[in-house]
Amino acid sequence: MGIEMPSTLVHPDNGILFRIERFDIYRKVPKDLTQPTYTGAIISICCCLFILFLFLSELTGFITTEVVNELYVDDPDKDSGGKIDVSLNISLPNLHCELVGLDIQDEMGRHEVGHIDNSMKIPLNNGAGCRFEGQFSINKVPGNFHVSTHSATAQPQNPDMTHVIHKLSFGDTLQVQNVHGAFNALGGADRLTSNPLASHDYILKIVPTVYEDKSGKQRYSYQYTVANKEYVAYSHTGRIIPAIWFRYDLSPITVKYTERRQPLYRFITTICAIIGGTFTVAGILDSCIFTASEAWKKIQLGKMH
Numbered sequence: 001m002g003i004e005m006p007s008t009l010v011h012p013d014n015g016i017l018f019r020i021e022r023f024d025i026y027r028k029v030p031k032d033l034t035q036p037t038y039t040g041a042i043i044s045i046c047c048c049l050f051i052l053f054l055f056l057s058e059l060t061g062f063i064t065t066e067v068v069n070e071l072y073v074d075d076p077d078k079d080s081g082g083k084i085d086v087s088l089n090i091s092l093p094n095l096h097c098e099l100v101g102l103d104i105q106d107e108m109g110r111h112e113v114g115h116i117d118n119s120m121k122i123p124l125n126n127g128a129g130c131r132f133e134g135q136f137s138i139n140k141v142p143g144n145f146h147v148s149t150h151s152a153t154a155q156p157q158n159p160d161m162t163h164v165i166h167k168l169s170f171g172d173t174l175q176v177q178n179v180h181g182a183f184n185a186l187g188g189a190d191r192l193t194s195n196p197l198a199s200h201d202y203i204l205k206i207v208p209t210v211y212e213d214k215s216g217k218q219r220y221s222y223q224y225t226v227a228n229k230e231y232v233a234y235s236h237t238g239r240i241i242p243a244i245w246f247r248y249d250l251s252p253i254t255v256k257y258t259e260r261r262q263p264l265y266r267f268i269t270t271i272c273a274i275i276g277g278t279f280t281v282a283g284i285l286d287s288c289i290f291t292a293s294e295a296w297k298k299i300q301l302g303k304m305h
Contacts, residue, residue, distance in 0.1 A: 039293070040286050047282040054274045062267045065214065066260050067178040075140070076210045076254050077171075077220040083137040084206070084222060089167040090147060090244070093129035094160035094196065097121040100130045101151030106143025114151025140250055148243035160196040161242045165189040168246070170222035174211055179257050181209065181223045194230055199242040203227045208254040214261065223255065224248075 092100060102115040119134035132147060149159050168186045191200060207223045233240040 037286075037290060037293075039289050043282050043286045043289075047278055051275055051278050054278075055271060058267060058270050058274070062262045062264075065178075066262070067176070067257050068260055069255060069257050071253055071255060073252050074254055076208050076218075076256070080140075080220070082140045084140060084170050085135065085137050085172075086145070087135050087167060087169045087173075088145075089131070089133045089165070091124060091129065091131045091164045091166065092147070092161065093124055093164075093192070094162055095130055095149075096127065097123050097130035099149045099152045099156060099159065100132050100147065101149065102132065102134055102136070102145060102147055103150055104136065104138065104143070104145045106139050107141045108139050108143075110139060110143070115145075138248070142247075142249045144245055144247040146243045146245040149241060150243070155241060158197060159242060161198065161200065161244055162192045162194055162196055163200075163244060164192060170206060170224065171209070172219045172221045174209070174219060174221045176211060176257070179211065181255075182225060183209075183221060183223055185224055185226050189228075191230070195232065197239070197242055198230045198232050199240070199245065201229045201231070201245045201247060203229075204246060204248040205251055206248055207251045210254060210256040212256065212258045214259045 088102070100121060101113070102119065104110060104112040104115055115134070115136055118136060119132065122131040122133070123129070124131055136145075138145065147161075147163075149155055165186045165188070167184055169184050174181070174183055186202065194200070203226065205225045207225075209221045209223050211219045211221065232242070
């Protein structure tokens with residue numbers, strides 16, 4: 001004859017669950033012990049809207065690529081062979097193309113008159129003027145390049161050096177939305193109203209620039225600052241033939257731009273801080289309002305009695 005076990009016997013698994021539940025730090029309050037209030041509802045709605053606003057702001061910052069910059073002393077492009085590529089585009093509306101030439105000099109002893117490689121002359125004003133476009137390289141030492149009539153077969157008596165500079169850039173062309181540098185500082189320089197017989201000196205300080213995208217690919221370019229002067233030069237033999245001089249020197253400081261995106265863990269941490277902080281402050285505010293309201297009610301009841 002068998003003995004039946006009581007149906008109220010606790011299953012071993014239930015005991016384990018009971019022990020685990022003792023570690024719950026988020027104890028639940030029965031719903032019938034809570035009291036909704038009008039002010040609490042308003043604070044809750046404002047709290048949710050505030051959290052939504054901050055969440056969207058942080059999400060926008062997380063998605064957007066940030067460009068940070070830093071300065072250091074070094075030559076970033078060591079594989080360039082000590083050369084810098086230059087792009088020049090200049091118009092001289094009152095000087096014939098056969099008179100226009102480009103000369104290059106530097107402290108390493110380079111002295112090139114009438115540079116013609118990778119250059120082009122376009123007649124302007126029915127041949128009365130000229131537009132010079134050229135790509136050439138310079139050494140990474142102080143020097144100059146200048147547009148003049150020095151390479152012409154016969155020197156004109158009164159060469160007109162009034163001009164417009166469309167472009168003067170060094171290194172790779174950087175077209176990045178978040179980087180606003182002086183990569184073409186002389187672009188648009190207009191000297192058409194200056195003295196036709198005057199020489200023009202542009203003093204350039206070239207600053208190496210590196211741009212590194214999110215994939216780690218680097219591009220090398222150069223920014224530059226410029227100062228200029230205009231003058232008519234004379235020697236003991238008379239007036240010196242005018243020219244357009246670009247005198248350059250390199251800065252030892254390199255500017256580096258790096259694309260960065262906010263790490264995921266930082267975004268999650270910020271969102272948790274926003275939600276937790278907002279709910280905590282809102283809870284304190286609601287508790288203070290509720291406590292003050294209850295105290296006021298008790299005072300009013302005391303007055304009635």
